[in-house]
Amino acid sequence: MREVYMDHGATAPIRPEVVEAMLPYLREHFGNPLSLHGYGEEPRQAIEAAREKVAALIGAQPNEIYFTANGSEANNMAVKGIATMARTKGKGNHIVVSAIEHQSVLYSAETMGKLGFEVTPVPVDRYGLVDPQAVANALRDDTALVSVMLANSEIGTIEPVAEIAKLVKARGIPFHTDAVAAVGRIPVNVGELGVDVLSLAGSQFYGPKGSGALYIRRGTRILPLIDGGIQEGGRRAGLEDVPAIVGLGVAAELAAAEMKKRAAQLLPLRDRLIERLTTEIPRVYLTGHPTQRLPYHVSVTVEYIEGESMLLFLSMQGIAVSSGSTCTSRALKASHVLTAIGVEAALAQGSLVFTMGEGNSMEDVDYVMGLLPGIIDRLRQMSPLYKPGQ
Amino acid sequence: MYTDIVMDHFMHPRNVGEIPEADGVGSVGNPVCGDMMTFYIKVKDGRIEDVKFKTFGCGAAIAVSSIVTEMVKGMTLEEARNLTKQQVAEKLGGLPPQKMHCSNLGTQALAQAIADYEARQAEVAKA
Numbered sequence: 220m221r222e223v224y225m226d227h228g229a230t231a232p233i234r235p236e237v238v239e240a241m242l243p244y245l246r247e248h249f250g251n252p253l254s255l256h257g258y259g260e261e262p263r264q265a266i267e268a269a270r271e272k273v274a275a276l277i278g279a280q281p282n283e284i285y286f287t288a289n290g291s292e293a294n295n296m297a298v299k300g301i302a303t304m305a306r307t308k309g310k311g312n313h314i315v316v317s318a319i320e321h322q323s324v325l326y327s328a329e330t331m332g333k334l335g336f337e338v339t340p341v342p343v344d345r346y347g348l349v350d351p352q353a354v355a356n357a358l359r360d361d362t363a364l365v366s367v368m369l370a371n372s373e374i375g376t377i378e379p380v381a382e383i384a385k386l387v388k389a390r391g392i393p394f395h396t397d398a399v400a401a402v403g404r405i406p407v408n409v410g411e412l413g414v415d416v417l418s419l420a421g422s423q424f425y426g427p428k429g430s431g432a433l434y435i436r437r438g439t440r441i442l443p444l445i446d447g448g449i450q451e452g453g454r455r456a457g458l459e460d461v462p463a464i465v466g467l468g469v470a471a472e473l474a475a476a477e478m479k480k481r482a483a484q485l486l487p488l489r490d491r492l493i494e495r496l497t498t499e500i501p502r503v504y505l506t507g508h509p510t511q512r513l514p515y516h517v518s519v520t521v522e523y524i525e526g527e528s529m530l531l532f533l534s535m536q537g538i539a540v541s542s543g544s545t546c547t548s549r550a551l552k553a554s555h556v557l558t559a560i561g562v563e564a565a566l567a568q569g570s571l572v573f574t575m576g577e578g579n580s581m582e583d584v585d586y587v588m589g590l591l592p593g594i595i596d597r598l599r600q601m602s603p604l605y606k607p608g609q
Numbered sequence: 610m611y612t613d614i615v616m617d618h619f620m621h622p623r624n625v626g627e628i629p630e631a632d633g634v635g636s637v638g639n640p641v642c643g644d645m646m647t648f649y650i651k652v653k654d655g656r657i658e659d660v661k662f663k664t665f666g667c668g669a670a671i672a673v674s675s676i677v678t679e680m681v682k683g684m685t686l687e688e689a690r691n692l693t694k695q696q697v698a699e700k701l702g703g704l705p706p707q708k709m710h711c712s713n714l715g716t717q718a719l720a721q722a723i724a725d726y727e728a729r730q731a732e733v734a735k736a
Contacts, residue, residue: 525643527667531611531619545643546667553643565640568665601625601671603647603663604640 220537223583227423227515228372228400228574229541233466234425240469241427244462252459253450262461269468273432276471277398277417278408285433285451286464290399290420291323292444293433294366296455297395297416298327300441301364302336307442311363314338317349317378318559324366324397325555336363346508347376347560355386362392369398369407369417373543373556373572374507375516377401384413393439399423399431403474404481404515415439421463425577426470430463481577485515488575488584492517495588500595502609506562506570515576518543520562521569523605524598529571532594538587543570565604611668612702618672623679626661633729635721638714644670646718648678652726657681657689662718669708673715676700686723692716 224232244265250258252266267281274281287293298314305311314328318340328338339357343349349367358365365387370377380396387394395416401407402417403424409417416439421430435441435454447456474481489512496503502522521529526542533540543554545568557567573587599605611619628649638645644666651659660682662674677697681689694712698704704712 523665525640525666525670528619528671531616531668535620544667546670553641568640568643601622601663602665603636603645604665 221583221586223538223579223586225573225575225579225583225587226539226541227576228572230422230428231425231576232578233422233427234470234473236473237426237466237469241462241466244465248461252461253448262459265461265465265468266459269464269471272468272471272475273419276407276475277402277419277434278410279434280437282452283409283434283437285435285455286459286467287431287433287455288429288460288463289431290321290397290418290423291431293399293418293420293431294321294323294397295327296433296441296444297418298324298364298366299331299444300454301393301395301416301439302328302331303334303442304440305363306334308440310361312336312361313359313363315341315354315357315362315365317341317343317354317367319343319347319371319374319556320366320368321372321397321399324368328366341367343559345561346511347371347374347506347556348508348511349378349383351379351382351386354383355390358387358390358392362390364393364395366395366397368400369396369412370401370405370513371507371556372400372574373554373570374518374560375512376507377405377511377513380414381412388413388415400513400516403470404513406478409434409436416441421467421470424470424474427463427466429460430467430470432467482514484577485575485579488579488581489514489517491581492573492575492584492587493519495584496591499588500592503595504566506557506560513574515574517573517575519571520557520566521571521595522566523569523602523609524595525568526570528598529569529591529594532597533587533591536590538590541572541574543572544568610705611672614676614700614702615669615672615704618675618701619668622671622675624661624675624682625663627663628659628661631722633722633724633726635718635723635725637718637721638666640665643667644711644714646670646674646714648674648718648722650719650722650726652686656683656685660719660722666711667708669704669711670714672701673697673704673711674718677715677719681719686726690720690723692719 402419417434526544631649
């Protein structure tokens, strides 16, 4: 049976070069980077080398990179760190986010809401695009933070972050972008984007799980999420996960070198899969923007049936994809992203998300299209909503 | 996540379809929530002679629908009405906690079909 992994949005396989680079830091170089004796030397240098590589990937300075355990932590650090810092200065009562942010941003803002912050979610259009002027209109004198993601992991849409940042920065308000779905896969430059804070995660671009980072522009004030030791310039305490950080650095280096090649490989697969899905199977609709979208991302809704049952049948045939249906969410909640772009609730249940990577090929696309129509037809025959011939 | 029994019923569901001249039809849930089941029953001499289902939902929902039809064929209306979600889940070899509501939906849909049958019988009796 062919194994087709198209769930790189969940996590990506780790590159062999990354594993090789990590091993010495799991074995011989086990010391604490803060130790003054010799055992700290190698780990300390390795962390700083990784910091330079991550900085280079996004056009930042090394001392602007702060390592975290994952993208969610980076998002929490950004939202909570900036909002609470504003509070200590006695100003800042308001947070602006897009309606389709990742849960780690939305729930962080919600938690700030419990501390008295007002949160304004800016709506998106049917493609999931944020209107920069809508963000500008939402800004107040007491806005402490604006957070709009660079790209959405559920519908693939790439946001006009540079334009939004311009308007936000004109008001002197800190601007954060969750770039977890984008970094390592499309060119991301913090200078060009004009953001103050940016989140990324290593497992998205063939690095290890447990690796992430928050870019914090020099001069941006932030209260640490994790207090304690002096690691990460005192902004993120705790003994560093040296192997993960080393892995992240190598993954960043590979991403920078292979950036063009990766997009060139993935774009034809993405466009072919979109074309085949929407033309060969009736009542299948693309979600997200057709062209202003991540090069590896295909997301559709399939009418009359539910996502998890499609996932199960696909999984039995060796195909791994994802869904935004209620049943596939542990919290049993409908996708807030699909709701925000106006997908009708029943149709949103038939969500399928394919996120491709370097291991995928046109043969994989053909294999999926060889099986999916039959699976969909089978489930439609079972559905009380489907009348044959639709 | 699912037991072998659940997967079997998911892959090879029993009694899928509609009964055109059904004696009772019951429908619960709705696609907005993510699960919807419709049961069709044929009743003879106070027993469920035939039963079919259509379901919009996840693996658990389909498996529940399928096994309910298997369990109730031949039961008296009383027995069928008394079917509990625990019995259904047990027969499936267990369901993950967040999927237990699917077994509830199955017994509810069946109960609705029986109630529909009885309502129709009452109409006929009145006439």
